[in-house]
Structures are given as structure tokens and as C-alpha cells.
Amino acid sequence: MAARIITITSGKGGVGKTTTTANLAVALALLGKRIVAIDADIGLRNLDVVMGLENRVVYDLVDVVEGRCRLRQAMIRDKRLAELYLLPAAQTRDKTAVNPAQMVDICYQLRPDFDFVLIDSPAGIEQGFQNAVAGADEIIIVTTPEVSAVRDADRIIGLIEAGEKGPARLVINRIKPEMVRRGDMLDVSDVLEILRIDLLGVVPEDEHIIVSTNKGTPVAHEASLPAAQAFRNIARRITGEDVPFMIIEPSDKLIDRLRRLIGPQRKGSE
Amino acid sequence: MFRKMLGKESVGSKDIAKERLRLVLIHDRTDISPVMLQALKADLIAVISEHLDIDQSGIEITITEGRDHSRLMATIPILGRRVKP
Numbered sequence: 374m375a376a377r378i379i380t381i382t383s384g385k386g387g388v389g390k391t392t393t394t395a396n397l398a399v400a401l402a403l404l405g406k407r408i409v410a411i412d413a414d415i416g417l418r419n420l421d422v423v424m425g426l427e428n429r430v431v432y433d434l435v436d437v438v439e440g441r442c443r444l445r446q447a448m449i450r451d452k453r454l455a456e457l458y459l460l461p462a463a464q465t466r467d468k469t470a471v472n473p474a475q476m477v478d479i480c481y482q483l484r485p486d487f488d489f490v491l492i493d494s495p496a497g498i499e500q501g502f503q504n505a506v507a508g509a510d511e512i513i514i515v516t517t518p519e520v521s522a523v524r525d526a527d528r529i530i531g532l533i534e535a536g537e538k539g540p541a542r543l544v545i546n547r548i549k550p551e552m553v554r555r556g557d558m559l560d561v562s563d564v565l566e567i568l569r570i571d572l573l574g575v576v577p578e579d580e581h582i583i584v585s586t587n588k589g590t591p592v593a594h595e596a597s598l599p600a601a602q603a604f605r606n607i608a609r610r611i612t613g614e615d616v617p618f619m620i621i622e623p624s625d626k627l628i629d630r631l632r633r634l635i636g637p638q639r640k641g642s643e
Numbered sequence: 644m645f646r647k648m649l650g651k652e653s654v655g656s657k658d659i660a661k662e663r664l665r666l667v668l669i670h671d672r673t674d675i676s677p678v679m680l681q682a683l684k685a686d687l688i689a690v691i692s693e694h695l696d697i698d699q700s701g702i703e704i705t706i707t708e709g710r711d712h713s714r715l716m717a718t719i720p721i722l723g724r725r726v727k728p
Contacts, residue, residue: 519660520660520663520664520667523664524664524667524668524671527668527671527672528671531671531672553657555655556654556655556656556657556658557655557656557657558655558657559657559660559661560657563657563661567661567664567665567668
């Protein structure tokens with residue numbers, strides 16, 4: 374069996390690429406899949422801290438590429454999930470230390486032994502992005518319901534269409550139901566209407582994400598939390614299961630339910 | 644504002660966001676800048692004015708997106724004359 378190689382990208386920074394990568398890696402591993410998560414953000418390594426593996430980093434992506442270690446030596450096994458590995462980015466090196474052909478080669482080496490390789494792309498559309506998408510079979514674009522993030526997502530969609538990758542699918546992150554209800558936030562249908570790509574998932578804003586990042590335990594471990602459920606649903610959709618979308622619409626009942634789930638929200642903040 | 648206070652259909656900022664995004668993406672996707680569109684409008688006015696009396700303040704030049712192509716739409720009101728059948 375050969376791994377599917379999926380790159381998570383966004384254009385804009387800070388929309389939740391790394392969080393999404395870590396949580397999908399955990400959620401897929403919880404489904405019994407064999408996973409490697411690759412941090413392709415060279416110079417700005419972060420997937421290791423989000424996954425809680427920063428203390429175990431010995432070698433990194435650049436060490437592999439430059440032949441200082443074997444691929445397997447650089448891969449860190451997750452603390453909780455035996456079939457989940459992290460290949461960390463280099464922290465202090467030159468961003469151009471890796472090229473697209475080398476990324477393709479790493480993906481090629483991983484393909485036989487895993488079910489999924491998830492690549493966390495850096496923000497932007499420069500070489501780091503090109504590296505991250507070079508070996509990908511599929512692309513997941515993460516955006517938030519904000520003008521700048523949606524605009525950048527549109528730019529990325531254009532670049533991916535030109536690069537003949539499989540159709541990109543969209544994750545809309547950090548939806549705030551209360552703001553959607555007030556008409557102060559783009560909703561799922563607005564974003565889809567603008568970007569015109571397939572929806573893979575919707576993740577509500579959830580303070581637990583910050584708590585889980587503080588601890589280095591991706592929220593997907595805690596099945597009861599709304600964001601965890603959202604990531605688990607996305608993972609199941611990735612494996613081909615037909616899972617209904619968490620529709621977060623301005624309908625009062627549902628909103629109240631979600632609000633209770635998400636916890637108290639301060640009005641007028643942000 | 645009052646509408647909002649009365650709890651009636653309040654216009655949230657998302658409609659503004661959507662409209663701004665729609666416009667900026669048309670320019671991003673087609674590489675036609677707002678400046679270029681203004682220049683085009685000025686040229687159109689000049690050419691058409693040689694033949695017809697037009698209402699310059701009522702001119703609308705927009706780009707709409709179809710499935711395969713973008714379309715340049717110009718609405719140019721003609722003054723004075725009625726078109727005879």
C-alpha cells in the first residue's frame with residue numbers, strides 16, 4: 374500500500390495550518406492509520422511544539438537532505454500514538470536548504486511504509502510553499518472567515534490549479550457562531566461561494582486549541598471538544614467516509630447549543 | 644443603527660467583507676487593476692461620446708465572472724435621443 378501525501382497550506386500565516394496538521398495527524402492515527410507529519414516550515418519550526426515533541430528533536434529535515442542522518446533517524450515517534458511520526462523542520466538554517474526535488478524524494482521514500490504523509494507548509498508562496506506542495510497528491514487549504522485569509526486562499530487555489538495537483542479542498546477554521554449570527558462574520562456558504570472549491574471541513578473557534586497547544590497535546594485527543602470533533606470528522610472524510618458537515622449557521626437553537634459547547638464568549642471582543 | 648436596536652434585519656459587516664472580497668478577487672484573478680479599469684472607462688467615454696450623447700455619471704463598468712470566462716460589462720445611459728424602431 375502506498376501513502377497519500379497531503380499538504381496543508383494557506384497563503385496567509387496564522388490561520389491554523391500547523392494546528393490543523395497536528396490535529397489531522399492525531400485524528401488519522403486514532404483511526405489506526407500510519408502517519409508521518411512533516412514540518413516544511415524551515416527556519417520557523419513549530420509542528421514539534423504543537424505536537425509536544427520538541428524535546429525529542431535530534432535530527433531534522435535538512436540533516437536528512439544533507440545526508441547527516443538517515444530519514445528514519447530524524448523521525449520522532451509520538452508520545453501517545455505508536456503509528457504517528459514527526460519529521461521536524463530545521464530551525465536555524467537557510468530556507469533554501471531544501472529544494473522541491475528533495476522533498477519529492479523524501480515523500481517517495483515514505484510512501485511504502487505509511488498510510489498518510491501530512492506536510493505542514495509555511496505561509497507565503499515562495500520556495501517553502503513550493504517545497505511543501507512538490508510531492509503532494511492532494512492539497513488542503515486552511516482559511517479563516519476573514520477578508521485577508523480568504524483572499525490569500527484564492528491566490529493559493531490559483532497556483533495549485535496551475536500546478537496540476539489534485540483538486541484542493543478547503544478547511545474553514547475559527548468560525549465564531551455568534552459573530553456569524555450577528556452578520557459580522559462570513560459564513561461557510563459565503564466563503565465557498567467566493568472560493569468555489571470543495572469543502573473538507575469546518576472548525577469552530579475554540580479556546581481549548583490554545584490550552585492544548587500550551588500543553589503540547591493536540592485537541593483531537595479529547596473527543597468531547599467541538600474543535601476535536603471537527604478535526605476527527607475531517608480525518609474521517611479524508612479516509613473516504615461520508616460525514617455530515619458541522620453546519621454552523623445563524624440559527625438560534627444550534628447556535629445556543631454550540632455556544633454552550635464552546636463556552637462563554639465575550640461580546641464585542643475582536 | 645435603530646433597526647439594529649429594534650432587532651430588525653441588521654446589516655452586519657460581513658456583507659461589506661463579501662463585496663470587498665468579490666471586487667478584489669476579480670482584480671486578483673484577471674490581473675485587471677482598478678486603475679486600468681478607470682482608464683478603460685475614460686477611453687470608452689471618449690469614443691462613444693463622438694457618436695452619442697451619454698450620461699457620464701451613470702456609466703457602470705464591471706467585470707463579472709462566469710464559469711469559464713470573465714466578462715466586461717458596460718452600462719452606458721444615452722441622453723436625449725430615443726431610439727426609433
